[in-house]
Amino acid sequence: MTVSDLSTSFQNYLKAIWALSEWNPDPITTSRLADYIGVRSATVTEAMKKMVLAELVDKLPYGSIKLTSKGRLAALEMIRRHRLIETYLVKSLGYSWDEVHDEAENLEHACSDLMIDRIAAQLGNPERDPHGDPIPSKDGKINIPNAVPLTLQDCGRRVTVERISDADPQVLQYLARLNVSIGDIFQIIKADPLTQTLTARGVHGEITLSTQIIEYIWISGKK
Incomplete structure (x- = not known):
């Protein structure tokens, strides 16, 4: 059985469970999953019963x-589909990084395995999507970057932008206007706890970001 044999509902739940756990160690509860997908907790409970029977998930204590x-x-196969499609839309079709999530949500269910393989080959089998999230290999291997969220406590560090969450398209649009991209290197020069802002210097000059923005940015770099 391949992921194409699963219902769209199962595919979406699997992808959501992975997405919730990829960058956050908190337990995945029924209510948390329901909030993420946008359905009632009772709906998730019924779906999980079916997915337990299908041996796709385990229900743990609590x-x-x-x-x-x-x-x-x-x-991981669903995540691979989604992130390859996002990458293809940006690199080959000229989409901006804030436009691709919803498109990929629709296309990932319609594309055949052959089309996904062709997209991967066309792109040179990329390891990261436009937001810095890792793209699993065809055999289910994934290399998650050694990255942590940017915080006010990072003042004085020289950091590399490894990932920007795509949870809010408006944040992506804002960061694009500031010319912030994956792989950019910044020197964090000022943190102001009073205004809850962080100032960084990069190749395009200085930028000041609020905590509402920096929580979307994941970085690497020595302290």
Whole structure:
């Protein structure tokens, strides 16, 4: 069985479970999953019962949810589809990075395995998507960057932008106007706890970001 044999609902749940756990160690609960997908908790509960029977997830103590090995491989295949499509839309079709998520949400269910393989080959089998998220390989391997969220406590550090969450398209648009991109290197020169802002110097000059913005940015770099 491949991920194409699963229902669209199962595909979406698998991808959501992976996305919730990829950068956040908190347990995945029914309510957390429901909030992320935008459905009632009762709907998620019923879906998880079916996915347990399909051996895609395990229900752990205190109601937390965990992918089985079978579910993990299927989830990574869906993540691969989504992120390859996003990358293709940006690199080959001229989309901006804030426009691709919803398009990929629709296309990932319609593309055949052959088309996904052709997209990967056309792009040179990229390892990261436009937002810096890792793209799993066809055999289910994934290299998650050693990155942490940017905070006010990073003042004085020289950091590299590794990932920018795509949860809010307006944040992506704002950062694009500031010429912030994946791979950019910044020197964090000032943190102001009173105004809750961080000032950084990069190749395009100085920028000042609020905590509402920096929480979307993940960085690497020595302290």
